[in-house]
Amino acid sequence: MDERELLAAADEYLERHWDDVLRDMGELISIESVEDLTAAQPGAPFGPGPRAALTCALDMAAGYGFEVCDCEGYLGYADAVGLSATQIGVIGHVDVVPVGSGWAYPPFSLTRKDGFLLGRGTSDDKGPMVVALHAARLVKDACGPLPYTVRLMFGANEETNMKDVEHYRAHHADPAFLFTPDAEFPVGYGEAGICSGTVEGPVIEGGDIVEFEGGAAVNAVPGQARAVVRSPRALASSGEVEATALGDGMFDLFARGKSAHASTPELGRNAIGILVGYLLENGVGTPEERAFLEFERRLLSASDGSGLGIEAHDDDFGDLTCVGGVASLVDGDGRLRQTIDCRYPTTTSAALIAQRVAAAACEAGATFSLDHDKRPFLTSPDSEAVQALLGAYQRVTGRDDGAFTMKGGTYARLFTRAASFGPEMPDEVRPAWVGTMHGPDEGISEETLKDAFRIYVLSLAALMKCAL
Template identity: 45%
Template sequence: MNDSRWASIDAFAEQNRDNILRDITRLVAVPSVEGTPEPGAPFGRGPKAALDKALEIAAELGLDTHDADGYIGWAETGPIADGQKYLATITHTDVVPEGNGWDADPYTVRVRDGWLLGRGVADDKGPSILCLYALKYLKDNGVALKYPVRALLGTNEETHMHDVEYYEEHFPMPAFCFTPDAEFPVCNGEKGGFSGELVSPVFAGGVIVDFVGGVARNAVPDRAACTVRVPASALKPTEGVTFEAGEAGATVIRGWGKSGHAAMPEGTVNAIGLIVRCLLESGVCTPAETAYLEVLRTLHASTDGSALGIAAADEVFTPLTIIGGTIKMDGGRLRQSFDCRYPTSTNGETLTAAMKAACGTAAALEKVEVKVPFYIAADSPAIQTLITTYNEVTGENKTPFTMGGGTYARHFPYAVSFGPEHTDIALPDFAGPMHGANEGTPFEKLIEALKIYILALLRLQEIEL
């Protein structure tokens, strides 16, 4: 590294190792799954408590802080004048539900063989702390800033991103923003999003008593359970499925899969799909139930959408993905949510039509949401600044990429996602992916990411935005 500022950056990061681990631990300790809205806490007590904790940490680091009515907050290097261009980072302090399969308390950070384990260490509480320390470096070193820097802290990224929508409505947007909520080196494009629910009719006198599974629409469920009014002897043994006695002669069918992020479903096993297959192969359901389950079987048959007739690919993005996330009984109807990430070669209208065709008269398509694909040219000045910085620090020769995950970047006029995950690092047996059990991230890579972020923020000061 031949940048004259590197020695100072390196020393700062190394000196703050223990403090960074302490503060990640403090933030992870606050459960922050979306809950019931309350005054001053539009997304529930958990996300608001996590935002409060992050702002508390920021204030301890000597940064100016602001809470925008509980929707979003930020720390900054100093006041930003009206009309002044500024840089921003944006992370989120809300998390997906902890789910099943953890080896220990999800909200207590553990360190094992150099890895941090805990809900949010990777997505996105660990990166939130990194951004605060990057701003601390700028302020402690009295860096003259052409563009002040604001570290935005969201509270609703995992569900609807209403937090950043609120920010856009009430505050001027940054000249450039990056979000540490994906993989390195630089992600300059995100697939479109297509989501909704497949809803059954009311099953009067049906066999299915209850069906529950999944923790979030955008996560492949590793566990599900369905209670049916038939004995276990009437059910066909199915791989990944177990039976146990329920009440009044009923049987509880349990599916045991493998969880993962909806945008990266390769290698996952959907527990809901396992139970659906068991029920259909057993032939115990009513005609109406069977017809609905056939719709679900089509949904779960492939994560590339081929069974639904919606498989798609282009030259910018990886192929389309689709998963079933959660299922529940609500008012006598089953509701199966789904999450689809699609490239530019298809669109929301085409996907909606295909899904309605798959439903036929057996199910209804409800709560449809569509987000168009997002893309920023890789040769734009800010993106080139980030990719050059990453390559110089790591000694690699990477290029920007696109992905299926959805981040805050698509809500800003000029933004990308920028680490800190590394897809080339294999997860150890004791660690899991983002949104999975035992969520883990290597601590050394977080420290390296902090150095990259500081240098990138300094270099962004040197270009015209």
């Protein structure tokens, strides 16, 4: 089947089976597959939600004629067996980040509105993985016998620690080449380093900050933040902070920003930063609390890390990004806690970032611990496999965009030869009521997913002709 015939077959498949695609997406999205390690058990190492979503995905694949395997609940795979054991891999994930607040539409129900699909996981990553499953199904059924085996891999721990892939790679060899539909088109050939850690303030007795919370995920710009504080003077609402008097000198403060993924902080507005600024400007807090708030302001004032002296740049990844994602008040002892997520280029390191953040935290009487680090990942944009993906994208869209690097963290960085590949389109415009991944009202265009389907069909067929 030549490329023109394959595109025609893809269009016919979409015409006949798009309702099936939506049904499968809806079934997966209905599962609240957020990590819950307190409920982990054998066969469900990340809790019941990811376990249920993994079972759902494998059952779908088995129903479409793939040979499936459950890797002890860490990850599952579905094979379209080819003439060779050499594998072309496609990996996505069925776990999701916590819902957070601010949703106008039900997060665990697939909503169709004006050509868009809304719900947690529609774009990250349940929707794209269902589209990839159907693309592989078409290639399996229309282009067989296949020279290589296609292995669809369903991860269950991408959003936190990627222990799913760690377990898989301890027991299985890498595919000869792999892509993940968990980013943007045209094709990502590199991913910035990602490190995260926690700043913890000193024990404060009798402080003026009684409650403090903001954010739902370390790797997201928080859209909301809230505090209950004690103030000797009346606190009034501002443009971005709503103040409610509770009596006896106590006030409830609520700040609203805009959520965004930590890889694109310029698309968001940090609600914790808004609240911190309000507290400082209104003289709230003991000297110890205000010292921590001043540190917070330095951290949250600029998304390139310059407030803490950790800014860095290179030609592949551009500027370092820095996000304060989750803030809280430790129960019982008044300690303020703040997470930090950095996406860094090759000209710095997690160790250097940690050293400088720790020094800045120390000035506020706080400490910093580095919790996770993933070093930068780069592959050749000129390789035959990457060019096969790029060519498929260009032929479907008619665009001549080139390969790029990203600050998001996908599964690609964990494999020997890999790339991130869709589903979102560059410069895509969406209505204000359609949210981004990790934010409220997460959504994606149906036409974008249909184009992704066409691109994945052509890509898998093109990879079959590569020397892997």
